[in-house]
Amino acid sequence: MKKVLVIISLLFLFGSCLKEPDYHSYQLDFVVDFGKDFPQEQRGGAKVTLFNQLKNYTFEAETDPNGKIQFASVEPGFYSATVSKSLKSDLITYNYYGLKNTDVFTNVTDTIKAKISISGAFVIKEIYYSGSTTPAGKIYYADQYLEIFNNTSEIQYADGISVLIHESSNAGQNIWANIKDTIVAETIWSVPGNGTQVPVEPGKSIVIAQDGINHRDDPKGNPLSPVNLGNADFEFYAFKPKTTDIDSPTVPNLIEDYSGNEIIKEITYVVGGGSAITIAKIPGNNEEERKAYIKRNLIAKPSSSGSETNFYAKVANKYLIDAVETVKDEAHAIYKRFTPELDAGYTYVASGSRSGKCVRRKIKEVIAGRVVYQDTNNSTEDFLKDVDPKPKIYE
Amino acid sequence: MSKFFISILLLFFGSVANASGQNDVKPYNLLTFKQIEAGCPWLQTGNAAGLSQMPELFPSELKLEFGHSDGDFHSGFKGQSDQSFNFSSRSFRKINKTYLYGSFNYSKSYEKRLNFSNTNDPALNYPYLLADTIGNDTYDREFFKLEGIISSTLNANLDWGLRFDYQVGVASQNRDPRPENKVLLTNISPGLLFKINHFKLGANLTYGYYNEDIDISVVEEGVQHTLFQLHGPGVFNYHASSSFYRLYLQRRLGGGMQFEWRPGIISNILHSDYIYSVQTIDDGRKASFATWAAVKNDARIDGINWNMTDVFSIDQGGKVQQLKAMLHVTNKLGTEFIQRLEKVGETDLEHWITYGKEQKYYSLQTNAELNYQLLVKDGNNLMKSLFKAGLGYSAFDEKYYLPNQELSYSNLMLQSSYLKLFTLTQAKISAEMKLKYQFNLNGTQNLRATNFMVQKIYAPEFNYLTRNFISPGVSIGCQIPLKKAFGTYFIKSDLEWYHSANGFNRTIFSLSTGIIF
Numbered sequence: 001m002k003k004v005l006v007i008i009s010l011l012f013l014f015g016s017c018l019k020e021p022d023y024h025s026y027q028l029d030f031v032v033d034f035g036k037d038f039p040q041e042q043r044g045g046a047k048v049t050l051f052n053q054l055k056n057y058t059f060e061a062e063t064d065p066n067g068k069i070q071f072a073s074v075e076p077g078f079y080s081a082t083v084s085k086s087l088k089s090d091l092i093t094y095n096y097y098g099l100k101n102t103d104v105f106t107n108v109t110d111t112i113k114a115k116i117s118i119s120g121a122f123v124i125k126e127i128y129y130s131g132s133t134t135p136a137g138k139i140y141y142a143d144q145y146l147e148i149f150n151n152t153s154e155i156q157y158a159d160g161i162s163v164l165i166h167e168s169s170n171a172g173q174n175i176w177a178n179i180k181d182t183i184v185a186e187t188i189w190s191v192p193g194n195g196t197q198v199p200v201e202p203g204k205s206i207v208i209a210q211d212g213i214n215h216r217d218d219p220k221g222n223p224l225s226p227v228n229l230g231n232a233d234f235e236f237y238a239f240k241p242k243t244t245d246i247d248s249p250t251v252p253n254l255i256e257d258y259s260g261n262e263i264i265k266e267i268t269y270v271v272g273g274g275s276a277i278t279i280a281k282i283p284g285n286n287e288e289e290r291k292a293y294i295k296r297n298l299i300a301k302p303s304s305s306g307s308e309t310n311f312y313a314k315v316a317n318k319y320l321i322d323a324v325e326t327v328k329d330e331a332h333a334i335y336k337r338f339t340p341e342l343d344a345g346y347t348y349v350a351s352g353s354r355s356g357k358c359v360r361r362k363i364k365e366v367i368a369g370r371v372v373y374q375d376t377n378n379s380t381e382d383f384l385k386d387v388d389p390k391p392k393i394y395e
Numbered sequence: 396m397s398k399f400f401i402s403i404l405l406l407f408f409g410s411v412a413n414a415s416g417q418n419d420v421k422p423y424n425l426l427t428f429k430q431i432e433a434g435c436p437w438l439q440t441g442n443a444a445g446l447s448q449m450p451e452l453f454p455s456e457l458k459l460e461f462g463h464s465d466g467d468f469h470s471g472f473k474g475q476s477d478q479s480f481n482f483s484s485r486s487f488r489k490i491n492k493t494y495l496y497g498s499f500n501y502s503k504s505y506e507k508r509l510n511f512s513n514t515n516d517p518a519l520n521y522p523y524l525l526a527d528t529i530g531n532d533t534y535d536r537e538f539f540k541l542e543g544i545i546s547s548t549l550n551a552n553l554d555w556g557l558r559f560d561y562q563v564g565v566a567s568q569n570r571d572p573r574p575e576n577k578v579l580l581t582n583i584s585p586g587l588l589f590k591i592n593h594f595k596l597g598a599n600l601t602y603g604y605y606n607e608d609i610d611i612s613v614v615e616e617g618v619q620h621t622l623f624q625l626h627g628p629g630v631f632n633y634h635a636s637s638s639f640y641r642l643y644l645q646r647r648l649g650g651g652m653q654f655e656w657r658p659g660i661i662s663n664i665l666h667s668d669y670i671y672s673v674q675t676i677d678d679g680r681k682a683s684f685a686t687w688a689a690v691k692n693d694a695r696i697d698g699i700n701w702n703m704t705d706v707f708s709i710d711q712g713g714k715v716q717q718l719k720a721m722l723h724v725t726n727k728l729g730t731e732f733i734q735r736l737e738k739v740g741e742t743d744l745e746h747w748i749t750y751g752k753e754q755k756y757y758s759l760q761t762n763a764e765l766n767y768q769l770l771v772k773d774g775n776n777l778m779k780s781l782f783k784a785g786l787g788y789s790a791f792d793e794k795y796y797l798p799n800q801e802l803s804y805s806n807l808m809l810q811s812s813y814l815k816l817f818t819l820t821q822a823k824i825s826a827e828m829k830l831k832y833q834f835n836l837n838g839t840q841n842l843r844a845t846n847f848m849v850q851k852i853y854a855p856e857f858n859y860l861t862r863n864f865i866s867p868g869v870s871i872g873c874q875i876p877l878k879k880a881f882g883t884y885f886i887k888s889d890l891e892w893y894h895s896a897n898g899f900n901r902t903i904f905s906l907s908t909g910i911i912f
Binding site: 017019020055056073074078103173332334 | 630631635697728738750753756796
């Protein structure tokens with residue numbers, strides 16, 4: 001009986017707690033490779049931002065004089081490390097950027113290559129891709145537009161400037177990532193002109209509309225659209241036998257240089273985000289020469305069914321003037337397509353499709369009434385998210 | 396036999412069907428249920444076989460209740476006011492050597508001015524909660540609950556018992572983003588009780604299942620809202636979406652043992668329960684603008700719930716004195732899933748691929764109580780007064796590792812109540828005075844992050860949990876005997892008022908009416 005009582009007493013006292021978490025932390029050591037021509041004494045002080053892609057928080061630190069940086073006690077996860085460094089030489093400022101995606105499940109030692117980035121005369125000021133909702137509750141995206149801004153103090157000519165959409169739509173890995181210093185575009189449309197026909201004054205812009213109409217008043221528009229694009233400078237218009245695309249009589253059309261998709265010929269930005277958009281000056285002084293260049297640089301891709309082959313256009317990075325990576329959301333940032341020298345970051349409309357919101361470049365400064373937009377080639381830093389579309393308004 | 400099963404079914408609805416052996420005189424008053432609960436420690440053990448140890452009182456009750464609470468002294472995960480309407484019935488019965496208990500409850504409630512919560516019962520899912528930033532919401536709840544206990548004799552030395560409860564309901568909010576929470580909670584627990592001389596030894600097993608399926612939609616066209624998946628103090632993920640889906644699923648398994656020694660008028664019962672639980676939390680999105688192609692594993696909680704109680708009683712017939720010591724430990728370990736959305740296979744579908752599982756969260760809640768109660772009975776063996784006094788200690792410590800965050804505090808609570816039944820001609824009046832006083836012993840908050848969630852949720856919640864408060868309460872009831880079919884009509888009102896040291900108040904009021912027979 002005593003033994004039974006002892007056993008019973010032990011059973012009553014039975015109870016153990018869980019042990020404290022067996023968690024992991026790792027150390028990340030990066031060396032920033034600025035290239036052999038970069039002055040040794042300038043390698044310190046570069047800002048390195050480590051971003052946890054799952055939890056949306058960042059660490060920031062600066063490189064030591066040898067261009068090295070260490071992050072200690074980093075929790076496991078998926079990170080992106082971006083480097084930015086400005087180097088002043090006489091009156092010119094050179095911006096260096098680098099990006100490295102890193103999976104942290106052990107201690108990491110890696111190199112981040114930083115490349116020089118040159119700001120172009122034209123910058124993409126605003127992208128409105130999210131579309132709006134009609135009173136009937138339907139989606140409406142004919143009011144999408146892109147705004148290109150002259151960020152210099154001199155008149156620039158937009159003739160021959162092309163708008164390109166990257167072939168990868170941010171739903172998966174960019175299969176063209178291994179083609180060095182080149183992007184692969186699905187569609188290329190260009191501003192008409194002989195070189196002096198489309199002047200853009202300093203601090204002014206041109207608006208390229210999906211459909212150049214007043215979307216709020218036009219019977220074919222949407223009264224709930226946030227924009228009037230009746231005064232747009234150009235529009236995308238793709239003639240097809242059964243087209244539903246509107247050809248505005250008051251807004252001139254862009255030239256269709258190439259479309260890798262014969263069904264959806266006109267440029268349509270993904271309303272949920274994910275279009276990687278760039279403006280470029282493709283070699284050639286006219287439409288024929290541009291198309292000849294594009295034809296020489298086509299690359300094949302079998303369709304997902306394998307029954308047919310589509311062709312897309314390779315364009316060298318050196319011809320790109322400005323690039324903005326828009327992604328669906330943070331979860332899809334891992335499918336970023338532009339390399340750091342084109343765009344070290346990404347942006348998106350967090351409110352999502354149909355929200356009537358857009359992304360707009362931040363103002364850097366105002367010089368004698370002329371707005372200068374921020375262009376560090378890092379759209380995470382350069383762009384405002386979820387703002388109201390304001391074509392041709394500079395504020 | 397058929398009469399037996401019909402009786403079980405009717406128990407849930409407070410059946411008037413009488414079992415053989417019971418006479419038609421129904422002397423029960425509105426304290427009888429409280430007397431059974433206070434006077435029988437076996438009913439507090441969780442072992443269904445212990446039902447056979449209850450006093451020979453078999454009341455039934457049908458009740459309607461209105462409850463209202465309002466005030467700014469409340470948890471950050473709760474609304475400022477709560478209004479509830481309940482219909483309930485419960486009944487104890489004895490058929491031959493079989494003891495039965497059944498209850499049914501229907502509840503409709505409105506929790507108003509609620510911020511930052513999209514889960515029905517935040518305490519059950521803490522720390523892995525779901526919140527949005529749109530405040531002033533209302534949770535509209537409709538719940539049903541059934542509970543039953545049966546206990547009978549196998550032989551002269553052995554009783555068996557079975558307890559189950561089943562609760563199901565829907566909670567929904569009426570403003571974007573509007574969650575609809577479908578909740579299911581059920582427990583089943585068989586038990587045995589071995590009796591020999593002055594000793595009784597009991598054992599029971601418990602299996603529990605909880606499922607909360609949350610479907611969040613945004614009715615306004617083209618609008619997305621940010622939803623925060625909380626992971627611990629100051630730590631969260633967020634996503635903007637026009638729809639969101641979350642599934643909490645918990646399974647509990649455990650058991651308990653009881654040992655009683657009753658040589659005469661004194662008795663001592665020692666009982667302990669140990670329950671291990673595993674809860675998973677999954678997320679997803681849907682609708683035409685879905686960007687997540689498959690449900691994502693967010694987290695998992697391993698939990699331990701351990702309770703040990705000792706009740707020492709002296710039963711002098713008209714007076715029963717009881718001293719109760721209780722220790723309750725709740726321990727949680729939270730694990731997060733590190734997943735990435737990737738295309739897999741040849742179909743181009745995206746799936747969440749698991750790269751790792753990290754233990755990140757740990758919490759330990761300890762509650763200890765020492766209570767004394769004196770129960771005084773009248774000549775009919777019915778309770779006429781009940782005095783209670785107690786001292787409670789609670790401590791909570793939670794840690795989130797990397798980035799390191801920590802919260803800890805401990806409180807001491809003194810509480811006392813006195814309940815008395817008076818006779819006033821035909822009617823009987825019950826009056827109860829209550830007093831609670833909590834004071835904080837210590838509290839440390841080490842939150843490195845000063846983000847929106849810390850400012851709006853964790854810091855105010857810490858203040859609420861560590862605030863000194865005093866709470867007086869009063870309860871008045873009146874019962875009038877009915878002449879024919881039913882025993883007694885009653886009406887009862889309860890009022891409690893909380894006042895915290897920082898000037899916050901809360902008033903809890905309820906009014907109930909019904910019959911006891």
